[in-house]
Amino acid sequence: MIRKLTDKIKKTNAPIVVGLDPMLKYIPSHITGKAYEEFGETLEGAAEAIWQFNKEIVDNIYDLVPAVKPQIAMYEQFGIEGLKAFKKTLDYCKEKDLIVIGDIKRGDIGSTSEAYAVGHLGKVAVGGKSYAGFDEDFATVNPYFGTDGIKPFIDVCKQEKKGIFILVKTSNPSSGEFQDRLVDGRPLYEIVGEKVAQWGELHMGDSYSYVGAVVGATYPEMGKALRRIMPKAYILVPGYGAQGGKGADLVDFFNEDGLGAIVNSSRGIIAAYQQGKYAEYGEKCFAEAARAAVEDMRDDIMSALDGRKV
Amino acid sequence: MIRKLTDKIKKTNAPIVVGLDPMLKYIPSHITGKAYEEFGETLEGAAEAIWQFNKEIVDNIYDLVPAVKPQIAMYEQFGIEGLKAFKKTLDYCKEKDLIVIGDIKRGDIGSTSEAYAVGHLGKVAVGGKSYAGFDEDFATVNPYFGTDGIKPFIDVCKQEKKGIFILVKTSNPSSGEFQDRLVDGRPLYEIVGEKVAQWGELHMGDSYSYVGAVVGATYPEMGKALRRIMPKAYILVPGYGAQGGKGADLVDFFNEDGLGAIVNSSRGIIAAYQQGKYAEYGEKCFAEAARAAVEDMRDDIMSALDGRKV
Secondary structure, rough: HHHHHHHHHHHOOOOEOOOOOOOHOOOHHHHHHHHHHOOOOOOOHHHHHHHHEEEEEEEEHHOOEEEOOOOHHHOOOOHHHHHHHHHHHHHHHHHHEEEEHHHHHHHHOHHHHHHHHHHHHOEEOOOOOEEEOOOOOOOEEEOOOOOOHHHHHHHHHHHHEEEEEEEEEEEOOOHHHHHOOOOOOOEEEHHHHHHHHHHHHEEEEOOOOOOEEEEEOHHHHHHHHHHHHHOOOOOEEEEHHOOOOOOOHHHOOEEEEEEEEEEEOOHHHHHHHHHHHHHHHOOOOOHHHHHHHHHHHHHHHHHHHHHHOO | OOOHHHHHHHHOOOOOEEEEEEOOOOOOOOHHHHHHHHHHOOHHHHHHHHHHHHHHOOOOOOOOEEEEEOOHHHOOOOHHHHHHHHHHHHHHHHHHOOEEEEEEOOOOOOOHHHHHHHOOOOOOEEEOOOOOOOOOOEEEOOOOOOOOOOHHHHHHHHHOOOOOEEEEEOOOOHHHHHHHEEEEEEEEHHHHHHHHHHHHHOOOOOOOOOOEEEEEOOOOHHHHHHHHHOOEEEEEEEHHHOOOOHHHHHHHHHHOOOOEEEEEEEEHHOOOHOOOOHHHHHHOOOOHHHHHHHHHHHHHHHHHHHHHOO
C-alpha cells in the first residue's frame, strides 16, 4: 500500500490528499434541501447530504489525486447515521481506486489499540468467519501511550500490507504546549519522531516505511528537522491552505527524490466555492471549484519543489 | 453531573466504575450461540451477543456502582453494527441511572475536537433541529494537541453540565516512553497534570471540577504526586485487577474526604467467571460472578481507605 501510494503520487504528479471533512455549512443548499426533503432535518438527512456532497467531490477529483482523508469526527458527530456515511464514503473512494487514509487519531493501551487496528485496518473474527469493519488503507494514530499503543497497529498493518501515520507535530496553534517541551534539550516532537523512525523499521516497504508521521505544514522549520530524523517515513502534512500553510513552506518536508510527503487540504478544497477566488463557480458547481482548487494546489506545491531543484 | 457522580459514590459507598469492554472471548457460548443462530456469524451476530452480555451484566451490577465505562474500541472493531451495540448499551445504562463514561480517548485540532465533543457529549444542529449522537455523560480525552484540542470539549461540557477525563499517566507498561520524559527536571505527566488543574478551573462543580484526569492504578507513586498537583480533579483510575493494581495501591489517588477518585475494572469484573476465584458460578451465571467481583473490589478498596484513616 505504501508502494501504491508512491506510485500514484508519481503518476498524478500530485503529492496531495483531499480531506473529506464535510461540515454542513460547506454543503450547498440544493444538496441539504434535497436530503432534508427525503429524510427530514434528521441525522439521516444530514448523513445523506454529506454522502451526496462527498460523492460529487470525489467524482470530480479522483483522477487528479492519489488519496483522500476522511476525518471521522465530522461523521461521528452525527452518531451512527454519520458513521454510515463515513463507511459509504470510504467504500466509494476505494471503488474509484483512491487510497483512503482514515483520519481517526486513535490510540490506547495494547488490547484496545488492537481493537481499533482490527476495526479500521484489519479483520475481526466472529465465530469461524472474519469481517472488515471499516477497512481504510491507512489510519492516523496518537503516540501518547508509547510502543504498547502503536505495536498492535503495526502488527495488523503487516498482515494487511497497510500503514499508519503517527502524530508527531500537529498543525494547531497550541501543539507546542506539550510537543515542543524540551526533553534532554530537545523538543518532545523530535523524541517522538525518533520513535517513529524506529517503529518504521518494523514494517518497511521498498524505500519508504508503512509507518509514517503527521507533521503540520504550519511548522516548516520543525518539518525540516523531522525530515532528517525520519528519512524513511512518509510525512502526512495537514495545515495547508485554510490553516495557513503554503507550497513554499513545504519543500523541506520532501526528500530529494521529490517523495516522502503528502500534503492535505480539506476545506480549502471541498469548500473552495465559498472562497472569493473560486466564487465564480457558484454553489451549484462546488465540485468543479474543488477540482480547480486541487489543480492550483498541485501547481503551487510542484512549482515550489521544482524551484528547489534549480 | 460531577455532583451526581460524587453523590452516587457516597450512596453506593463504591468509588468503582465497571468497564464494559466486551471481547467475544469473554462472552459465554450460550449467548454467542443464540445470537449467531438468529443473525449468523456476522457483525450483527457479534453485536447482538455483546449487547445481550452487557445487558445481563448491567442488570446485575447497576445498584452497586455509580458508573460504567464502555470502551468504544471494543464495539468499533465490529464496524457500524458494533457501534449500534455501543449506543444501545449506553442508553440502557442511563435508563438504569448509571453514569456513563464513554472511553473514547478522542482529541484533535480545535474544529475536529469540537465535532467529537458535540457527537459524544453535546448536540449537533441539523437545519433547525438538534440531536445528540451518542450522548455519554463523560468522555476520556487525549491531551497531545494541547489547549486547542481540549477547550472545545470543555465548552460543550459547560453547556451540557457534563465532564471529561484527560489522559495524564496511562496504565500501560510503555506509558513512560513519552509521559515520563523529564521536562525542566519534571516528568511530562506532571506538566500535563498541571494543565488539567488549570483547565479544570474553567468548569468547576461544588468541590470538584468537571475536568478530571486518567492516572493508571499501576503507578501509585505517580498517582500520589498527581493527586497533589490536581487537588480538584476527579481521577479515573484504570489498571485495577487484571492489569495488576490492588486496593492498597490506590489510597493515595483519593483525597482525605475519601473522594476524588473512581477506579475502573473491566475484564476483572465482566469476565470474572473465567477466573479460578469465581469459577464456581460457571458461565451460565457469569453476571452473578460479575456482581460478586464488584462486591469484592468494593470491599478491597474501602478497607484500604478505612485502613488509611486509622
